[in-house]
Every structure is written in structure tokens, then in C-alpha cells.
Amino acid sequence: MKFFVDTADTVAIRELADLGMADGVTTNPSLILKSGRNILEVTKEICDIIDGPVSAEVVATEAPAMIAEGLKLAKIAPNIAVKVPLTWDGLTACKALASEGHMVNVTLCFSAAQAILAAKAGATFVSPFLGRLDDINLDGVQLIEDIRTIYDNYDFQTQILAASIRSVNHITDVARIGADVITAPPAVIKAMAAHPLTDKGLDQFLKDWARTGQSIG
Ligand code: E4P
Numbered sequence: 001m002k003f004f005v006d007t008a009d010t011v012a013i014r015e016l017a018d019l020g021m022a023d024g025v026t027t028n029p030s031l032i033l034k035s036g037r038n039i040l041e042v043t044k045e046i047c048d049i050i051d052g053p054v055s056a057e058v059v060a061t062e063a064p065a066m067i068a069e070g071l072k073l074a075k076i077a078p079n080i081a082v083k084v085p086l087t088w089d090g091l092t093a094c095k096a097l098a099s100e101g102h103m104v105n106v107t108l109c110f111s112a113a114q115a116i117l118a119a120k121a122g123a124t125f126v127s128p129f130l131g132r133l134d135d136i137n138l139d140g141v142q143l144i145e146d147i148r149t150i151y152d153n154y155d156f157q158t159q160i161l162a163a164s165i166r167s168v169n170h171i172t173d174v175a176r177i178g179a180d181v182i183t184a185p186p187a188v189i190k191a192m193a194a195h196p197l198t199d200k201g202l203d204q205f206l207k208d209w210a211r212t213g214q215s216i217g
Helices: 010-018 029-035 039-049 063-074 088-099 112-120 130-135 140-154 168-177 186-191 196-212
Strands: 002-006 024-026 054-057 080-085 103-109 125-128 159-162 181-184
Touching (some): 002 010, 002 186, 010 039, 039 054, 054 103, 063 088, 080 088, 103 112, 112 140, 125 140, 130 140, 130 168, 140 159, 140 168, 168 181, 168 186, 181 186
Parallel strands (some): 002 024, 002 181, 054 080, 080 103, 103 125, 159 181
């Protein structure tokens, strides 16, 4: 399973990359806004840190303009995955960009039917948004399971990139199902290390160690 970091915060990306916990990065217009940086500059900086796919999203809504924006974004670095929304125009742009050899991440996927279209359009990644489905009382994890089944039935090569991850449980749930990639905020990735029994056990070990009166080295 690959880990992408869902942020445009280069300090956080670097920290996770140094630990081998960032196989790629995803950004979107909201994350660019949050960073307060110019999209071309910050995306270039991210691509200098990360060797794997770095998703940068188009903001045009009609296919010809999406393709033009995608080609401009793809010029930033060879590891750019152009992110397009799962609309008919987005699928048209996906097909065109993929046919020219660019990686494409089809984002804002909320149904298995949409995911089938992304695969047919040659997407490198499809991004089903778990958290936003859960927010409206639908089952995001079930969607990942459905897409996994369908893609395996037909040997679709598009990678399932589980997105809008809000919790550690989301990550373990989609790992069990076999999502190819997760993208999560740095805080959620770091939260995977936390367990109360680890803290309790360590506390006890340190207390007992102090009672031995010993030191190492
Ligand atoms: C994915 O590529 C998106 O950037 C992201 O996962 C959206 O997450 P959110 O629903 O928490 O904004």
C-alpha cells in the first residue's frame, strides 16, 4: 500500500518523506489556499522533495481548457499527476492527457459507476472520497470495496486512491479491502503510531528502569 500525503505544507511533506512515509502527494485548490503559496511554486517545491506522483488539480471546467491547464501543470516536473474532476469534461481531459502519456488522477469520485468511467478513460488513479460520503451518512468504506471488486473483475489497471481520509480506522479499513493508495493529512498518518497501551507500557518500563538504578552506555 502506498501512502500519499494530502497537503501542500512542504515542512510536513519533508518530515514524512524523510521517514519513508510519503510515496506521493495530493493537493487540491483548497489545500493550495491553505498553504498561502503560488500553485506553480509550491508544486515545484513538492516535486523536488518527492520522487513519486504529485497530484496538481486543474480548475477549468471545460475539457479543452482543462487539457491546457493539465499540460501546463505537467510541465512542472515529470512526476506530476494531473488531477481532474469526475465530470464528463474531466473524463474527456483524462483520456486526452493519459493518451499523451501523462499520469491522471480523477478526483471527486463518489460512486462505483463513476469509478468505472475513470478506468475506461485511462486514469492512473481514481480518488473516491470516503470522509465526504461518511459526512452525509453514506458508506465510504463500502464504496472502496465495491470499486476493488469491479476493478478486479475486469482487471482494470487504474489504482484506487482512497481519499478524504479522516481517521486511522479509515486507513486500516481500506488497507484490508486492498486500496492501492491512501492519501491522508499528515496528522492522520502520524496518529497511526498512537496507542494508549503503548503509552501505558512505556510509562511502566521507564518507571521500572529507573528503579534498577542502571544506565545504558
Ligand atoms: C484528495 O485528493 C483530496 O485532496 C482530499 O483527500 C479531500 O479531503 P477532504 O474531504 O478532507 O477535503
